[in-house]
Amino acid sequence: MAQLIILALAGLSVLLSAVAIRRDVPPDWRFAVPEALPANGAPRFETVFDYTAPAGQAHSPSIVLQPDGFDVLWFEGSQEAQADVDIHHAALRRNAGAWQVTARGERITRSQLGAASVPRQLVVTLGNTVDNERRSGDVYATVVSVGGWAMASVADVRMEADGPRSARKLNLSPFLNRSHLVKSPMVDFADGSLGLPAYFEMGATHGVLVRLDAEGRVRDTARIAGAGKPIQPMIVPLSETRAIAWLRDFEPSGRLLVSETRDGGKTWSPVRPLDMPNPSAPVAALNLGQGRIVMVVNDDPDGADRLSLLVSEDEGQSWQHLRTLEENGVGARYPVLRRLGADEIALAYSVGNKQGVRVHVFNAAWLVTQ
Amino acid sequence: MSGLGATVALAIVLGWVVFALSGLLLAPPWPAVLALGGGVLLVLVARDTLAANGLVALLAPFGVMLPALALRHMAVAQGLSVPGFSTAEIAVFLVLYTAFLCTAFGVIPVDIYRYGYAPWPVAFMVLAVCAYALATGNWFLAGVAVLGQLAWVMGWGSSNWFDMMLHVLLVPVAAVVLITRLL
Numbered sequence: 001m002a003q004l005i006i007l008a009l010a011g012l013s014v015l016l017s018a019v020a021i022r023r024d025v026p027p028d029w030r031f032a033v034p035e036a037l038p039a040n041g042a043p044r045f046e047t048v049f050d051y052t053a054p055a056g057q058a059h060s061p062s063i064v065l066q067p068d069g070f071d072v073l074w075f076e077g078s079q080e081a082q083a084d085v086d087i088h089h090a091a092l093r094r095n096a097g098a099w100q101v102t103a104r105g106e107r108i109t110r111s112q113l114g115a116a117s118v119p120r121q122l123v124v125t126l127g128n129t130v131d132n133e134r135r136s137g138d139v140y141a142t143v144v145s146v147g148g149w150a151m152a153s154v155a156d157v158r159m160e161a162d163g164p165r166s167a168r169k170l171n172l173s174p175f176l177n178r179s180h181l182v183k184s185p186m187v188d189f190a191d192g193s194l195g196l197p198a199y200f201e202m203g204a205t206h207g208v209l210v211r212l213d214a215e216g217r218v219r220d221t222a223r224i225a226g227a228g229k230p231i232q233p234m235i236v237p238l239s240e241t242r243a244i245a246w247l248r249d250f251e252p253s254g255r256l257l258v259s260e261t262r263d264g265g266k267t268w269s270p271v272r273p274l275d276m277p278n279p280s281a282p283v284a285a286l287n288l289g290q291g292r293i294v295m296v297v298n299d300d301p302d303g304a305d306r307l308s309l310l311v312s313e314d315e316g317q318s319w320q321h322l323r324t325l326e327e328n329g330v331g332a333r334y335p336v337l338r339r340l341g342a343d344e345i346a347l348a349y350s351v352g353n354k355q356g357v358r359v360h361v362f363n364a365a366w367l368v369t370q
Numbered sequence: 371m372s373g374l375g376a377t378v379a380l381a382i383v384l385g386w387v388v389f390a391l392s393g394l395l396l397a398p399p400w401p402a403v404l405a406l407g408g409g410v411l412l413v414l415v416a417r418d419t420l421a422a423n424g425l426v427a428l429l430a431p432f433g434v435m436l437p438a439l440a441l442r443h444m445a446v447a448q449g450l451s452v453p454g455f456s457t458a459e460i461a462v463f464l465v466l467y468t469a470f471l472c473t474a475f476g477v478i479p480v481d482i483y484r485y486g487y488a489p490w491p492v493a494f495m496v497l498a499v500c501a502y503a504l505a506t507g508n509w510f511l512a513g514v515a516v517l518g519q520l521a522w523v524m525g526w527g528s529s530n531w532f533d534m535m536l537h538v539l540l541v542p543v544a545a546v547v548l549i550t551r552l553l
């Protein structure tokens with residue numbers, strides 16, 4: 001009798017497998033290469049937002065593109081990882097040719113997110129957010145329900161005007177789905193899908209490129225592991241098959257880490273240290289086309305917080321210092337770069353050692369003049 | 371569905387704890403009555419309390435195996451015949467599962483968890499579990515594997531089949547069972 005039941009269950013399993021295989025759309029591991037950013041018109045560089053938290057910390061800005069401009073999101077509270085940290089935002093829209101802040105305040109609170117989560121659950125603190133480029137206005141948020149950052153999870157948060165409408169944690173780890181965070185913008189693939197750079201922060205640490213299915217559920221992951229303690233991968237596609245990931249070394253090695261892929265992100269070379277100094281801080285980078293990459297990085301060899309703007313004309317093999325964006329002492333960290341429309345770039349980072357957020361908008365013509 | 375599923379799974383696991391603890395003091399059927407009452411109370415009354423939300427945040431996704439083992443334990447205590455696992459099977463499971471967790475932490479540099487997202491590897495793994503269940507006559511194991519696959523295909527809960535079959539709480543549970551059998 002038991003054998004008959006098991007055979008019937010095996011038959012049911014074959015049917016379920018047939019359904020799953022027929023429905024499945026395997027990830028297409030070919031990157032979408034961005035079009036070259038044209039250096040047209042007059043050079044423009046504008047500081048569009050400069051914010052200092054009234055108390056406590058405001059840190060780790062992200063840029064969320066909107067149809068008529070962009071939002072800047074950051075986490076704010078008494079101190080990072082504390083139980084009073086929520087996600088705040090500023091809405092920036094172009095009015096009469098100038099960028100203006102049209103709204104500012106809390107965007108995602110812990111209680112809102114806990115109530116919107118499926119299943120409903122406790123949210124103790126919030127961290128880095130990333131624009132969900134598949135759905136305008138939605139974000140991926142770093143969520144902590146117990147412990148510190150090493151116990152964080154990544155939540156797919158669907159937004160509405162007043163805050164989160166629903167949220168679901170991405171399934172990224174068999175250890176209570178813990179220890180994954182996000183920091184860098186998503187990566188475009190040739191089939192129109194997107195990859196989410198994330199990182200595992202417990203133990204040996206590693207970067208992860210997460211592939212999502214049409215419903216936004218995790219369909220595959222590719223690890224970026226190797227030397228040091230690599231976290232916060234910043235992935236820049238160079239062609240359909242090649243990309244570079246720059247990573248922060250969580251160990252105080254003082255060096256930026258790098259890994260490359262030659263199969264569209266499916267596998268990554270062992271992470272290795274570069275000669276570029278970096279005081280264990282994340283970097284932002286953007287492919288401007290034709291081998292040109294712009295990078296914003298803390299690159300002071302003395303390990304301070306100077307923030308520099310660099311450009312590479314050879315796909316990241318060598319770098320030219322364009323400009324010091326912030327001198328040591330400003331406490332500038334956690335840069336993020338995003339393209340805006342046809343020819344503009346938005347740059348955001350935190351200042352004052354996590355006490356504020358600064359945002360600039362510039363164009364490719366300005367880069368040429370540097 | 372996964373919201374209700376998580377609440378039911380939490381109710382079963384907490385009911386199991388009540389069953390195990392009250393079983394130390396009370397004679398049957400009172401432990402089972404208390405477990406049932408505790409579980410129903412959680413689903414109907416305490417579902418949105420801080421404690422329940424905190425436990426869901428801490429333990430979800432529950433998967434299928436953990437609540438199924440809890441139900442099996444309580445059913446067997448009521449005199450029902452449900453196949454279980456030998457001491458050797460539990461010992462091997464503990465070793466393999468610990469190694470699996472080590473791969474997730476990067477201590478062993480292989481990513482096995484990744485295969486739980488894809489239909490072909492999941493199809494192979496479920497059939498392998500069914501083949502083992504057929505060899506040992508353990509319909510409970512085959513039932514959990516296929517029920518986990520059903521939940522995975524339907525999108526109820528985790529998008530990774532391993533989360534249906536495994537849970538970190540199985541480590542202390544397996545260790546306690548091993549110790550009690552060896553003593």
